[in-house]
Amino acid sequence: MCASGQVNASTIGVARSVRQLNERAVVNSQRTFIDAVKKYCAAHGIDVEIRSHGWLVAMSRGTRRHFAFGYDLGLNSAVAHRIAEDKAATAEALEICGVPHVAHKLFLSPQMADYVVPQPYWEPMIALLKANPNGLVVKPNTGTSGRSVFKVSTATELELAVHKIFSAGFNLAISPYLEIENEVRVVLLDQQPLAVYSKSRPEIAGDGTHSLLDLALTATPAEMRSVVLRGMVDDFDRAALDRVPAPGERILLNWRHNLDTGARPILLEQGEVRDACIAIAAQAAKAIDIRYASIDVALVNGAWRILEINSGVMMEALGRIHPDLVHAAYGAALDTVFQHGA
Numbered sequence: 001m002c003a004s005g006q007v008n009a010s011t012i013g014v015a016r017s018v019r020q021l022n023e024r025a026v027v028n029s030q031r032t033f034i035d036a037v038k039k040y041c042a043a044h045g046i047d048v049e050i051r052s053h054g055w056l057v058a059m060s061r062g063t064r065r066h067f068a069f070g071y072d073l074g075l076n077s078a079v080a081h082r083i084a085e086d087k088a089a090t091a092e093a094l095e096i097c098g099v100p101h102v103a104h105k106l107f108l109s110p111q112m113a114d115y116v117v118p119q120p121y122w123e124p125m126i127a128l129l130k131a132n133p134n135g136l137v138v139k140p141n142t143g144t145s146g147r148s149v150f151k152v153s154t155a156t157e158l159e160l161a162v163h164k165i166f167s168a169g170f171n172l173a174i175s176p177y178l179e180i181e182n183e184v185r186v187v188l189l190d191q192q193p194l195a196v197y198s199k200s201r202p203e204i205a206g207d208g209t210h211s212l213l214d215l216a217l218t219a220t221p222a223e224m225r226s227v228v229l230r231g232m233v234d235d236f237d238r239a240a241l242d243r244v245p246a247p248g249e250r251i252l253l254n255w256r257h258n259l260d261t262g263a264r265p266i267l268l269e270q271g272e273v274r275d276a277c278i279a280i281a282a283q284a285a286k287a288i289d290i291r292y293a294s295i296d297v298a299l300v301n302g303a304w305r306i307l308e309i310n311s312g313v314m315m316e317a318l319g320r321i322h323p324d325l326v327h328a329a330y331g332a333a334l335d336t337v338f339q340h341g342a
Helices: 004-028 031-043 078-085 087-096 110-114 122-131 155-166 212-219 222-235 238-242 272-288 316-321 323-340
Strands: 047-051 056-061 064-069 105-108 136-140 150-152 171-176 182-189 192-200 203-205 250-252 264-267 292-300 303-310
Touching (some): 031 047, 031 056, 031 316, 031 323, 056 323, 064 323, 078 087, 078 272, 078 303, 087 105, 087 171, 087 303, 122 155, 150 155, 155 171, 182 323, 192 272, 192 323, 272 292, 272 303, 316 323
Antiparallel strands (some): 047 056, 056 064, 136 171, 182 192, 182 292, 192 264, 203 250, 292 303
């Protein structure tokens, strides 16, 4: 079992590494996407230039030039893209269209008072907290990768989360905390699935001898330790990290089903679950008229609902395990760009 000083040092070390990890993420996280684009362009006689540290990709063949930005290949309309990147707007659109979804309520920072009619936010937030005894999830209204996402169950935790997000941005979204039994990502192109996979959160089994932190370090591959521990710092205090779980006791190391915090992508086999996820994802895509997207579907109380829609299709974690599938998926999207026009 780790001595308390070791636990504290590990916790501090993980916390200090967060900024360094985020700084490296821009380059490292795009490797599979960039490789897939380069491979496709080489095979199809397309010139490619990588600019802006990998964020801007210029592809040209003859007089035809096409840009990609980030993970967005430019297949979606501006309106569909803007709705998808806005969690609250996505939820509103899905509600209008009758698609089952996880509700997200938009709140604007007081700094926006000069641009919109000021609305009180603290009282409605507290009302949401009282109406959801299991807690709330507070997150930036835009953005991906699970950063600055907080699970709160008290007014103090809520105030702290709101302060942190508003200090860095102008809006946030609040959703009820739900016990998600399974989360599946469906990558769609014109209603057809390119990849369907679940997100398996990291977990350990107690042995009655070692601490939670020791077990987590042992069970986690070296290349994933910084990612998994970063999530644990947010979810476990020092006492929890020091605790020795009972033999056979299973503990999830992160409440988020997020690939950037250690969840593993697992391809879904043909069957009822896969079909159900594709069906509801297709409904969501049709609702906001988006052609190319990765759509997260959550199983709650035995029923599937849409968690969010991403217009930038990121498959880095899946690409480390199934590179051929990911290259084929990006290739199918690029076929649509160059063979049929965006």
